[in-house]
Amino acid sequence: GPVGVACDKNGQVYVVDQLNNRVQVLTLSGDYVTAFGSKGNKDGEFDGPNGLALSSTGVLYVCDSDNRRIQVFDTQRDHQFQYSFGHGNKLYCDVALNATEDKLFAVNFVRVIVFTPQGHFLYSIAQHIDYISLLPISICCTPDGHLLVGHDTSAGFLSVYHEDGTLVTAADCNL
Numbered sequence: 001g002p003v004g005v006a007c008d009k010n011g012q013v014y015v016v017d018q019l020n021n022r023v024q025v026l027t028l029s030g031d032y033v034t035a036f037g038s039k040g041n042k043d044g045e046f047d048g049p050n051g052l053a054l055s056s057t058g059v060l061y062v063c064d065s066d067n068r069r070i071q072v073f074d075t076q077r078d079h080q081f082q083y084s085f086g087h088g089n090k091l092y093c094d095v096a097l098n099a100t101e102d103k104l105f106a107v108n109f110v111r112v113i114v115f116t117p118q119g120h121f122l123y124s125i126a127q128h129i130d131y132i133s134l135l136p137i138s139i140c141c142t143p144d145g146h147l148l149v150g151h152d153t154s155a156g157f158l159s160v161y162h163e164d165g166t167l168v169t170a171a172d173c174n175l
Helices: none
Strands: 002-007 013-017 022-026 032-035 049-054 059-064 070-074 080-085 096-097 106-107 113-117 121-126 137-143 146-151 157-162 166-171
Touching: 002 049, 002 059, 013 049, 013 059, 059 096, 096 121, 106 137, 113 137
Parallel strands: 049 096, 096 137
Antiparallel strands: 002 013, 013 022, 022 032, 049 059, 059 070, 070 080, 096 106, 106 113, 113 121, 137 146, 146 157, 157 166
């Protein structure tokens, strides 16, 4: 089923279809345009894809969770695979680009990991509030440079950070 969504400037909607290991492209009215990806571990294949982010120039970043990587596609060139990064033991679940599109923030159930859009590691942000480690599962960047991090539903927290990792506030969403 759908677990991640992004919309481009032309009104095309990109939906991560986790169960079918692909990304579907739809119109704003929900009409099918195309899909790409299949189950596997080669370039352009997915195993449990999750979140995604789309740049203003049409670069699409997809969390390929069970393959423990982030794959990058060019939506302007028929969704052609470009490269992947973040390989290793990290299970990425969501990504977001900041407003200036010079940093890509990825959450992996433990922390926020910050990359360049080309996939070079910059730094990580630990997720600790009152000495309790929370499981970050979703992320969003605001136009004014803040990160909104949603934590595991059982934790029920939304944390707000500056891009440098400084905690601004945390809200208990279990009210």
